[in-house]
Every structure is written in C-alpha cells, then in structure tokens.
Amino acid sequence: MQDLPIAERPAELTERADAADNRRRILAAASELFARCGAEHVSMQEVARAAGVGMGTMYRRFGDRAGLTFALLGARHQAFQEQLLRGQPPLGPGASPRERLHAFGRGCLELLDDDAPLLAVASSQPSSLEGPNVAYRMHLSVLLREAGVRGDVEYAVETLLMGFDPRLHLHLRHERGWSLARVQDGWCALLDGWLAAPPAR
Amino acid sequence: MQDLPIAERPAELTERADAADNRRRILAAASELFARCGAEHVSMQEVARAAGVGMGTMYRRFGDRAGLTFALLGARHQAFQEQLLRGQPPLGPGASPRERLHAFGRGCLELLDDDAPLLAVASSQPSSLEGPNVAYRMHLSVLLREAGVRGDVEYAVETLLMGFDPRLHLHLRHERGWSLARVQDGWCALLDGWLAAPPAR
DNA sequence: GCTGTAAGCGGAATTCGATCCGCTTACAAC
DNA sequence: GTTGTAAGCGGATCGAATTCCGCTTACAGC
Numbered sequence: 001m002q003d004l005p006i007a008e009r010p011a012e013l014t015e016r017a018d019a020a021d022n023r024r025r026i027l028a029a030a031s032e033l034f035a036r037c038g039a040e041h042v043s044m045q046e047v048a049r050a051a052g053v054g055m056g057t058m059y060r061r062f063g064d065r066a067g068l069t070f071a072l073l074g075a076r077h078q079a080f081q082e083q084l085l086r087g088q089p090p091l092g093p094g095a096s097p098r099e100r101l102h103a104f105g106r107g108c109l110e111l112l113d114d115d116a117p118l119l120a121v122a123s124s125q126p127s128s129l130e131g132p133n134v135a136y137r138m139h140l141s142v143l144l145r146e147a148g149v150r151g152d153v154e155y156a157v158e159t160l161l162m163g164f165d166p167r168l169h170l171h172l173r174h175e176r177g178w179s180l181a182r183v184q185d186g187w188c189a190l191l192d193g194w195l196a197a198p199p200a201r
Numbered sequence: 202m203q204d205l206p207i208a209e210r211p212a213e214l215t216e217r218a219d220a221a222d223n224r225r226r227i228l229a230a231a232s233e234l235f236a237r238c239g240a241e242h243v244s245m246q247e248v249a250r251a252a253g254v255g256m257g258t259m260y261r262r263f264g265d266r267a268g269l270t271f272a273l274l275g276a277r278h279q280a281f282q283e284q285l286l287r288g289q290p291p292l293g294p295g296a297s298p299r300e301r302l303h304a305f306g307r308g309c310l311e312l313l314d315d316d317a318p319l320l321a322v323a324s325s326q327p328s329s330l331e332g333p334n335v336a337y338r339m340h341l342s343v344l345l346r347e348a349g350v351r352g353d354v355e356y357a358v359e360t361l362l363m364g365f366d367p368r369l370h371l372h373l374r375h376e377r378g379w380s381l382a383r384v385q386d387g388w389c390a391l392l393d394g395w396l397a398a399p400p401a402r
Numbered sequence: 403g404c405t406g407t408a409a410g411c412g413g414a415a416t417t418c419g420a421t422c423c424g425c426t427t428a429c430a431a432c
Numbered sequence: 433g434t435t436g437t438a439a440g441c442g443g444a445t446c447g448a449a450t451t452c453c454g455c456t457t458a459c460a461g462c
Binding site: 220257265266 | 447449450451452457458
C-alpha cells in the first residue's frame with residue numbers, strides 16, 4: 001500500500017484536476033449502481049449518466065468495461081498483493097512455500113467469492129486472462145518452484161489460475177450450490193496434487 | 202453415430218422441410234464464411250445474407266451465436282463421443298481407466314486445437330460451460346471413480362475440464378507459443394496428480 | 403383438392419459496447 | 433495576467449447481437 005504495488009502511479013500523478021475528479025465520480029457511480037442493480041444489468045451509458053460525464057470520458061479513462069471493473073476492484077486486490085509480498089505469514093514471507101500457497105489460494109477464493117459477479121461480466125473481454133492474474137501468475141510460479149515442483153511448472157500455474165476463473169466460481173457456488181469451503185479444499189487438493197507429483201509422464 | 206449420441210433427434214424428425222433446408226444452408230454458409238474469414242470477423246448478418254435467410258430464421262434455429270458454433274462442431278464431437286462409448290481401446294472400453302483418460306485428454310485437446318478459434322468466440326456466451334462439455338463431464342466423472350480417485354472427484358472433473366477452455370488453449374498455443382504436445386503432457390500430468398493424490402488435505 | 407393453423411419466415415427495431423471528432427479548458431511557461 | 437497547447441470532454445455515431453412482430457406457408461386432417 002505504501003509504495004507502488006504494480007506500476008500504476010504515474011497515471012495518477014500527471015492527471016489533470018478535472019480528470020481526477022471525473023475518475024472519482026465515475027468509480028463512485030459505478031460502484032453504487034453495480035451494487036444496487038447487479039453489474040450485469042448496468043450499461044456503460046447509465047454509469048456515464050449517473051456520474052454526469054460523457055461516454056468518451058469513461059472510455060478515455062478506463063479503456064473498456066473490463067478496465068472499469070478492474071479499477072473498481074483495484075484497492076482490495078492491491079491490498080491483498082501487498083500482504084503476499086510483505087504481510088504476516090502464512091500469506092507473506094516466513095512460512096513454508098506450501099503453507100503460503102494454501103493461504104494464497106484460500107485468500108484469493110475468498111476475494112473472488114465477493115467479486116465473482118463483477119468479474120464474470122469482465123471476463124469475456126480481451127483483458128480477461130490478465131487483470132490481477134498477471135501478478136498472481138508470478139507469485140504462484142515463484143512459490144511452486146520454491147516448493148520443488150517438478151515437471152512443467154508453468155502448466156501447473158495455469159491450471160491453478162483457472163481455479164480462480166470467475167465463471168467457474170459462480171457455476172460451482174451458485175448453480176451447483178457448493179460451499180466456499182468446498183471450493184477452497186478442492187483448490188488445495190489440486191495444489192497438493194502438483195506438489196506431490198512425480199516428474200511428469 | 203448409428204443411434205442417438207446425445208438427445209437431439211426429436212428436433213430433426215419433426216422439422217418442416219423448408220426449415221430443414223434453411224438449417225442446412227445456414228450451416229453451410231457459416232462453415233464456409235468462418236473458414237474463409239475467421240470466425241471472429243463474421244457477423245450473424247453476413248451468415249444470414251450468405252445463406253439467403255433472415256435473422257429471425259437463424260436465431261429461431263440456433264438460439265444465439267454460441268448455438269450456431271456448437272451446431273457447426275456437432276458432427277466431429279459426436280463422432281468423438283461415439284468413440285469414447287463404443288470405439289477401440291485406449292479411447293473406448295477395454296483399456297485401464299488411466300489409459301482411457303490419457304487418450305481422452307489427448308484426443309480432446311487435438312480436437313480443440315482445430316476448433317479453439319471458433320469456440321473462443323462462443324465461450325463468452327451463457328452456454329459456455331455447457332456445449333460438448335456436458336458429455337465430457339460425465340465421462341471424466343465415471344472414469345476417475347473407476348480409477349479410484351479419492352477426495353472430491355467432482356472438483357477434479359472441473360479442473361480437468363478447465364484444461365479444455367478454448368481461451369486458455371489459444372493463450373498457451375499462440376500467445377505463449379507452446380506446442381500441442383506440451384499442453385497434452387501438461388494435462389496428463391494434471392490428471393496423474395489427481396490419480397496419485399492422497400485423500401485430500 | 404381444400405382448409406385451418408401452428409410453425410416458420412424476414413427484416414426492422416432495439417440495445418449496448420465502443421469509437422470518433424470538433425470543441426473546451428487546465429495549467430505551465432512567460 | 434496572457435497565452436499556447438496538449439489533455440480532456442461529451443454525445444453523435446457505428447457495428448453487431450438479439451428480439452419482435454405481422455405476414456407466409458407447409459402439411460395434417462378431411
């Protein structure tokens with residue numbers, strides 16, 4: 001939180017005062033509308049009108065709908081990433097890789113449990129394999145190697161990330177009615193499968 | 202192939218002659234246009250025009266873009282499913298569950314390798330976790346149990362299915378430049394992780 | 403062959419995301 | 433304070449998916 005979690009500060013520093021104001025108004029309006037009506041029933045038009053800005057302004061700032069969504073989630077996810085890098089064990093450094101990975105998975109799925117409806121709308125976009133996942137990909141990759149996983153670590157990373165897919169999560173939680181704990185346990189079992197795996201093949 | 206692979210015949214049997222004709226024309230036009238221009242550059246308008254039908258006709262028949270896509274892929278996937286149920290080992294019955302699962306994964310990924318561009322367009326749709334995956338979900342579920350997997354088999358099934366996500370596949374194959382064999386080996390390693398896993402936790 | 407009717411049809415209308423573009427304005431330099 | 437200019441603005445516009453609805457027609461029953 002104190003210094004740059006990803007590379008995102010420059011944009012805010014060189015931002016014109018009126019632009020910053022609009023940005024805050026758009027985020028506030030989007031947050032309120034999404035919460036009130038459900039993200040999938042709110043059009044970009046409506047957000048723009050509620051924020052008192054034109055369409056051009058929204059798209060200049062956020063690029064597309066997914067961009068707006070990620071920006072909305074930004075604060076919470078940055079705090080989480082901060083914990084991964086500098087927080088207390090078991091999430092932060094100090095615990096064993098396996099413990100950190102378990103804590104990471106459970107934590108991510110907890111965040112996801114709140115954000116899935118929002119993210120599911122964004123995840124059909126081009127940016128979908130990106131967003132916060134870029135940071136998580138690296139985190140997983142490092143810890144899996146530390147934990148001594150043999151075989152194709154990068155493929156393992158991808159499967160573990162797929163476990164955070166918002167549409168999968170909604171499917172399991174709501175269509176299939178699973179508890180969050182069941183999903184978390186499943187993810188940890190998947191992880192342990194990779195940790196225990198013989199050298200592949 | 203000889204008798205109903207999924208439940209889909211009734212629609213074709215009660216179909217009016219002109220409707221059947223339109224359906225064939227739409228599929229032919231879509232197939233040709235998708236192949237020539239790339240699925241993502243062809244609008245439903247264009248398919249309709251090329252087939253010589255109105256928009257209403259397309260949507261009455263196929264529901265939405267994803268439906269059209271799945272219909273287009275239907276024949277190949279039904280043949281594959283047929284092989285799973287009644288074909289030669291190792292794909293069909295006769296081999297050990299583990300061998301059948303490996304063959305299944307490799308075969309699916311091979312099909313996917315051709316179809317991913319098409320499926321990726323469809324997979325942002327509501328129908329996305331469905332399509333051919335419904336049948337594959339059951340196949341995996343049965344074979345994993347036969348193979349004696351302990352713990353949450355259903356979660357294992359979902360992770361294995363995520364390995365067939367068309368957008369993941371395109372990402373790995375084209376953005377990351379992996380070979381098909383690497384993806385297949387990765388999937389098999391994932392499978393073996395589940396087969397070898399201790400009772401979870 | 404005639405006829406009633408449900409299925410099917412075409413294409414206009416609607417909706418929504420995204421882009422475009424000419425006008426406005428904050429603010430740094432002087 | 434004035435000024436130049438790049439950044440920012442808004443809303444018209446476009447393109448695509450999907451829905452709607454009044455007309456047409458295949459075909460089962462007679």
